Amino acid sequence: MWEAFDVGLPDQAAGRAMIAQQLLNGLVSGGVYALFALGFTLVFGLHGILNLAHGGVLMAGAFIAYYTVQAGLPLALGLVLAIIGGGLLSVLLEFTAFRRLRRSGEVEFGAIISSIGANLVLVTIAQRISHTQVMRFPFGTFPIVIYQFLGVRVSALQLFMAACSLVLVVILTFCLYRTGAGRQIRAVASNERAAVLVGTNPNAVYFQTFFLSGALAGAAGVLVGLAFNSIHFMMGEPYLLRGFVVIILGGLGSVPGAMLGSLLFGMIQTLTIAYLPSGLTDAIIYSILFLILLVRPNGLLGKPAAGVMRGRR
Amino acid sequence: MLTISNLSASYSGIQALRGVSLDVAQGEMVALIGPNGAGKSTLLNCVSGIVAPKAGSIRLESRDITGQKPWLVSRSGLLQVPEGRQVLPEMTVLENLRLGLTALGTRPATYPLARVHELFPVLAARSAQLAGSLSGGEQQMLAIGRALMGAPRLLLLDEPSLGLAPVLVQQVFAALQRLNRDGMTILLVEQNARQALEVTSRAYVLEQGQVMFGGRSADLAQDPNVIALYLGQEQKRETFGAKPVNGEP
Numbered sequence: 001m002w003e004a005f006d007v008g009l010p011d012q013a014a015g016r017a018m019i020a021q022q023l024l025n026g027l028v029s030g031g032v033y034a035l036f037a038l039g040f041t042l043v044f045g046l047h048g049i050l051n052l053a054h055g056g057v058l059m060a061g062a063f064i065a066y067y068t069v070q071a072g073l074p075l076a077l078g079l080v081l082a083i084i085g086g087g088l089l090s091v092l093l094e095f096t097a098f099r100r101l102r103r104s105g106e107v108e109f110g111a112i113i114s115s116i117g118a119n120l121v122l123v124t125i126a127q128r129i130s131h132t133q134v135m136r137f138p139f140g141t142f143p144i145v146i147y148q149f150l151g152v153r154v155s156a157l158q159l160f161m162a163a164c165s166l167v168l169v170v171i172l173t174f175c176l177y178r179t180g181a182g183r184q185i186r187a188v189a190s191n192e193r194a195a196v197l198v199g200t201n202p203n204a205v206y207f208q209t210f211f212l213s214g215a216l217a218g219a220a221g222v223l224v225g226l227a228f229n230s231i232h233f234m235m236g237e238p239y240l241l242r243g244f245v246v247i248i249l250g251g252l253g254s255v256p257g258a259m260l261g262s263l264l265f266g267m268i269q270t271l272t273i274a275y276l277p278s279g280l281t282d283a284i285i286y287s288i289l290f291l292i293l294l295v296r297p298n299g300l301l302g303k304p305a306a307g308v309m310r311g312r313r
Numbered sequence: 314m315l316t317i318s319n320l321s322a323s324y325s326g327i328q329a330l331r332g333v334s335l336d337v338a339q340g341e342m343v344a345l346i347g348p349n350g351a352g353k354s355t356l357l358n359c360v361s362g363i364v365a366p367k368a369g370s371i372r373l374e375s376r377d378i379t380g381q382k383p384w385l386v387s388r389s390g391l392l393q394v395p396e397g398r399q400v401l402p403e404m405t406v407l408e409n410l411r412l413g414l415t416a417l418g419t420r421p422a423t424y425p426l427a428r429v430h431e432l433f434p435v436l437a438a439r440s441a442q443l444a445g446s447l448s449g450g451e452q453q454m455l456a457i458g459r460a461l462m463g464a465p466r467l468l469l470l471d472e473p474s475l476g477l478a479p480v481l482v483q484q485v486f487a488a489l490q491r492l493n494r495d496g497m498t499i500l501l502v503e504q505n506a507r508q509a510l511e512v513t514s515r516a517y518v519l520e521q522g523q524v525m526f527g528g529r530s531a532d533l534a535q536d537p538n539v540i541a542l543y544l545g546q547e548q549k550r551e552t553f554g555a556k557p558v559n560g561e562p
Contacts, residue, residue: 183412187401194399197361198463199387199416 017151022274023267028158030266031165032227035220036239037246037258038172039090039213045253046189046209048108052115053093054243055236056122057214061086061221062231063126066135075141079164079222086218087211093118094210102206119236126233134232142226161223168219169259172212176255185209245289251302260300314339314498315360315391315467320369321522322352322359329355331522332369337467337500342493344509344530345502346543347519353502354396356519357469361393362386373467388418390466396475398456402445406436409444409459416463424461432488433458450481457488467498474505486512506543510534518543 040054061082068078097118101110145156176182187195188205196202224239225231246265250257268288272281292300315337322330329352337343345353358364360371362383370379373391387393400409410429414422430437433454439447444455453473460468470489474482482505490512493499503509510516510530518526518539526539533539 180411180414183404183408184415186404187412190401190403191399193363194395194401195412195415196363196383197387197393197395197399198413198459199384199418201382201384 013151018274019271020150020152022270024152024154025158026267026270027263028162028165028266029227029270030263031162031169032220032223033239033242033246033266034259034262035165035168035216035223037243037250037262038169038255039216040243041247041250041253041255041258042172042209043213044247045255046185047098047102047206049098049102049111050108050115051090051093051098051213052112052240053097053119053122054090054115054213054217055240056119056126057086057090057093057217057236058221058224058239059126059233059236060089060122061218062225062235063129063221064218065222065225066137066231069137069141075137079219082218082222083215084218086221087215089122090210090214090217091207093214094206099206123233123236130231130233132233134230136229136231137226157226161227164219164223168216172216173255175212181208245285248299249289249292251299254299254301254303257299257301314341314374315500316370316372317356317360318370318372320356320359320366320371322355322364322366324352324355324358324364329522330359330366333519333522333524334369335517335524335527337498339498340493340496341515342489342497342499342501342513344506344513344516345500345519346504346506346509346516347525348543349504351519352522353504353519354471355522357393357471357500357502360386360391360469387416387463388420390416390420390464391469392416392460392463392465392467393469393471394456394460394473396471398449398452400444400447400452400455400459402443404444405441406444406447406455407440409455410436410462413459413462416460416465420464422462423464426462429458429461432461432491448481450477450484453477453481453485454488457485461492465497467500468492469500469502471502472504473501474503474508482508506539507534510544 036054036058040051043049043051043054064082064085065075065078068081069075093115097114098107098111101107101114104110142157142160147154147156147159176185184195184200185205185208187198188200188202192202195205220239221235224235242265246261247253247258248261249264250259250261265285268285269281272278272284276284296302317336318334320330320333321328333352333356335345345356347353355364359366362378362381362385365380370377372378373389376389378386378389378391401412404412410426435451436455436458439451444452447455457470457473473485473489477485486508489499489501501509501513510533513530515528516530516533517524518533526533526536534544
């Protein structure tokens with residue numbers, strides 16, 4: 001996503017354009033991180049479940065879109081199927097890996113272990129299906145068009161990614177904060193018993209949050225697959241690790257925090273790759289995380305002791 | 314309207330209810346009093362479906378609701394205002410009230426927002442404030458208002474006076490009386506026995522999971538046994554709430 005280029009401007013202007021270019025690239029990839037991290041932080045913030053199979057859902061989303069395109073169907077359909085499929089897969093995880101643990105009342109630790117297991121299952125199935133191959137969307141799946149203005153190049157794919165991220169994040173925020181269902185979701189997160197006493201079915205709420213979370217990861221998977229044109233069974237793993245960084249940076253369980261964390265992460269990452277030896281990227285990102293946590297131990301937008309939406313039961 | 318017969322239940326391994334029978338008729342306001350640990354909250358939670366009873370039955374009008382899922386019980390119009398109010402602190406007052414609409418399901422609203430605001434004007438004034446920033450009394454009003462939004466046919470209240478200053482207890486009880494005059498059926502669980510008997514028409518006394526007395530509230534307030542056990546020392550202990558020493562299990 002980064003590349004040196006020469007647009008024939010004087011040095012200083014070229015330098016400014018370069019920074020602008022990197023910031024733009026960072027914003028776009030940050031938007032994709034946001035899709036992934038939001039679902040991750042949503043399930044953690046609402047239900048106290050650290051779903052380590054979330055990367056598997058991202059990978060599954062990319063696979064669904066890939067096979068849809070392979071079958072000769074349009075990419076848009078692939079994206080929709082990946083969103084729905086990711087959501088349903090996530091609901092299936094809730095059913096198989098978390099529901100019984102939830103009843104035991106010890107969900108935090110148990111869920112980490114069972115989701116590691118669930119992730120292995122997903123990765124292994126994907127490995128079998130793809131014969132351990134790296135797959136690519138056929139050439140021209142997404143038209144390669146590059147726009148240029150003020151010395152900054154934007155590809156149609158980047159615009160599409162940014163638009164997808166923005167739309168999905170807006171939909172999520174709207175669902176969560178402006179609808180009756182979202183109100184019930186937040187109520188169950190804050191005080192399940194009180195929510196049940198006003199007539200909320202908690203199982204329906206778990207279904208909705210896991211579906212939303214998985215749908216976002218499915219969409220992220222398609223965008224990642226398109227951006228790097230590389231789809232393989234392990235593609236979810238780095239995102240899981242980065243997802244951790246992002247939600248800790250932003251504040252565990254905080255939806256706006258995950259947004260902010262993702263965009264920051266995307267920009268820091270592209271800037272360090274552009275200007276420094278690329279091997280330093282992770283060192284720099286974790287150093288920044290370390291420094292931020294020194295100053296704000298709960299992350300940028302986190303609240304002490306609990307996530308923004310998470311009360312004690 | 315609500316008929317409980319021979320209800321037994323355990324809570325945390327302790328038998329909390331031993332064959333409790335009581336009934337609440339349409340339009341009545343009934344108190345359930347008794348010392349801490351008598352099983353009052355367990356009884357309410359059985360009715361609400363949160364605790365599964367071991368034996369006995371709970372009927373709402375002619376329907377058997379024993380052991381039904383709690384959200385279905387709420388949606389059928391049997392709404393509990395839980396102990397400790399349980400408002401959602403990080404939501405606004407208005408959002409808390411709107412959350413109450415969940416219990417409506419397909420039933421028509423009987424207490425729309427305007428009517429709740431009329432009953433508790435403070436909730437209108439503090440509409441956009443976070444519920445966590447309200448005082449205890451205001452939170453109690455919010456909890457009652459939230460239940461009202463779900464069109465209760467029967468309102469169950471668990472210790473609404475808990476932790477409130479006496480003047481606020483008066484206010485909350487006055488609101489309950491007004492609701493009752495407007496036709497609301499209410500079952501009021503209280504440790505504050507004297508005041509509960511003042512505002513209700515009938516009452517039951519629960520002790521160690523059994524109904525010890527039952528009858529008209531005015532009669533119970535005069536009953537020597539009830540006075541000795543539940544009302545006698547109250548005046549001296551008023552600041553600590555009504556918690557008779559010899560009533561402890």
